[in-house]
Amino acid sequence: MYLKTFELRKLYCEPKSDNQAPNRVLEKLGFEFIKQSEKVPNWITFHQEVNEYVLNRNELKEEI
Numbered sequence: 001m002y003l004k005t006f007e008l009r010k011l012y013c014e015p016k017s018d019n020q021a022p023n024r025v026l027e028k029l030g031f032e033f034i035k036q037s038e039k040v041p042n043w044i045t046f047h048q049e050v051n052e053y054v055l056n057r058n059e060l061k062e063e064i
Contacts, residue, residue, distance in 0.1 A: 003057045010054055014039070017049040031055045 003011060015022040017036055027033070031053035038047050 003055075003060075009057050011057075013053045013055075014050040015053075017051045023051055026053045029055070030060060032059075 002008070011031075013022075013026055013031060015026065017023070032055070034052040034054055036049060036051050039050050040047050
């Protein structure tokens with residue numbers, strides 16, 4: 001629904017790598033793992049490892 005409403009072709013998500021719950025949910029929803037990298041969310045926080053996932057609209061099983 002989100003992809004259709006905003007006419008997106010790709011949706012990216014970057015959960016913290018040591019947080020297992022969101023990483024498992026993204027994989028079950030069809031997001032594809034791209035890579036693990038170190039990022040800084042904003043100027044007041046520390047570096048953290050994140051997993052990068054992408055969901056391609058044209059690869060979804062459901063018709064959008």
